[in-house]
Amino acid sequence: MIVQLIFLTALASSTGVIVTPTEGRNNKAIPDPQAECRSFYADVYAETNSNIDLKSVIGGPAENQQALTEPIISYFAAGSTLPSQIFAAPTLEVKETYQLWFEHCRPKSGLVKGVYQTHHGLVGNAGYWNVQGEIQLAVKIGCIDIDYVTGDGNYTTYSFAENAAANGWGVGRSAHPVGTNTVQMPFEIQQSISIASALREGTLGDIGKLTSIIGIGHSYGSALLTGVSALSPSTFDAIVLTGFSNNVTEGPLGLFSFQSTIASVAYPERFAGHPNDYVITPSQTNDQIEFFHYPNYTQEALDSFTSGKGEFPLGQQYSVEFPFTLNRENYTHPVLVITGEKDGVFCSADCYITSLDPPATQLDTTKVMFPSVNNFQTVVLNDTAHGINSHKTAKEAYKRIFEFVDGLSMGVSE
Structure with a gap:
């Protein structure tokens, strides 16, 4: 019997859960012989009283690119007080229902054992979990379908999962609220809790x-999952943090190298009409610096990343550190941290350099965030940068993830 998991990529919110499907269709770009896939919209309710009044510190949507860039420079300047001003700002209550776009895939055969609920990072979207292109890309995630593809193109299933992947709030086909004060980490943490609750209750469409439920995040999405583990320790049975460590780099290879640019200015053909507090990386060179390690990827992978990357709200960029302020003592479930050796955002481009005793890496600094977790594992992917899924080593990453999940004791879904 093949034990399988469902893969769900989504952002979620709040303690009250109202998830109402509004549309369904099967529009997967490349049909997957191993899974039945479809996409749909769902209205997700969430509430938080922890959003930051960011507008009171940096103002509303910038008048132009110069006005947007200046506070970013100020934030990273030596001796800057802007970060402390932001976290000392008044908090806001946000209680609202927003429409999210989901893509869901269910295995065609085998016993479904659970779901992977995935959360992408900044500049990402649901497509991050559905890499298309040459077989060298190595991963055929197919939304809910996550197979490890061997060199000869055969399938070796480690954890064949159902997957519901969502464009993050404020990204792609999901709702685009006010990008400064509304779309922030605290609210998105609550959204994640809501989606997971709907999955357990069977109220997210007809899933x-x-x-x-295994939570899998990448970068910002991983930070989000650490927030969920603090505020709702029982939401996930385990979490997998990719592109992550306890070292958020605020140097030249961190968020600053995004060179956040007004999305409608950088790519007017894609983002015309977006408010000026929705931003994006402005060039393929920026994408390479931040996400890729040459030559461990194909040109097709880089081109695909740049053409398909997503916009993100400034509220996300300025609230990314919120989960690091939370206490996770009550979280006891397994944790896997898997990050590329050359990750610039979380390892300053060398995860092996650390103040910890050998053979520890920078990934092991994450253990302090989970003091009550016994099953804590780390994996460094050599010759791999921040955008794991676009590298040739992606297949090794998912092999390790599936082996980790297969080692857990999980119940069978209804």
């Missing part, structure tokens, strides 16, 4: 009840 059915799922007794086991």
Whole structure:
């Protein structure tokens, strides 16, 4: 019997859960012989009283690119007080329902054992979990379908999962609220909790009840999952943090190298009409610096990343550190941290350099965030930068993820 998991990529919110499907269709770009995939919209309710009044510190949407760039420079300047001003700002209550776009895939055969609920990072979207292109890309995630593809193109299933992947709030086909004060990490943490609750209750469309949920995040999405583990320790049965460590680089290879640019200015053909507080990396060179390690990727992978990358709101960029202020003592479930050796955002481009005793890496600094977790594992992917899924080593990453999940004791979904 093949034990399988469902893969769900989504952003979620709040303690109250109202998830109402509004549209369904099957529009997967490349049909997957191993899974049945479809996309749909769902209205997700969430509430938080922890959003930051960011507008009171940096103002509303910038008048132009110069006005947007200046506070970013100020934030990273030596001796800057802007970060402390932001976290000392008044908090806001946000209670609202927003429409999210989901892509869901269910295995065609085998016993579904649970779901992977995935959360992409900044500049990402649901497509991050559905890499298309040459077989060298190595991963055929297919939304809910996550197979490890061997060199000869055969499938070796480690954890064949159902997957519901969502464009993050404020990204792609999902709702685009006010990008400064509304779309922030605290609210998105609550959204994640809401989506997971809907999955367990069987109220997210017709997906059915799922007794086991593994959270998988990348970068900002990983930070989001650490926030969920603090505020709702029982939401996930385990979490996998990719492109992550306890070292958020605020140097030249960190968020500053995004060179956040007004999305409608950088790519007017894609983002015309977006408010000026929705931003994006402005060039393929920026994408390479931040996400890729040459030559461990194909040109097709880089081109695909640049053409398909997503916009993100400034509220996300300025609230990314919120989860690091939270206490996770009550979280006891397994944790896997898997990050590229050359990750610039979380390892300053060398995860092996650390003040910890050998053989520890920078990934092991994350353990302090989970003091009550016994099953804590780390994996460094050699010759790999921040955008793991676009590298040739992606297949090794998912092999390790599936082996980690297969080692857990999980119940069977209804």
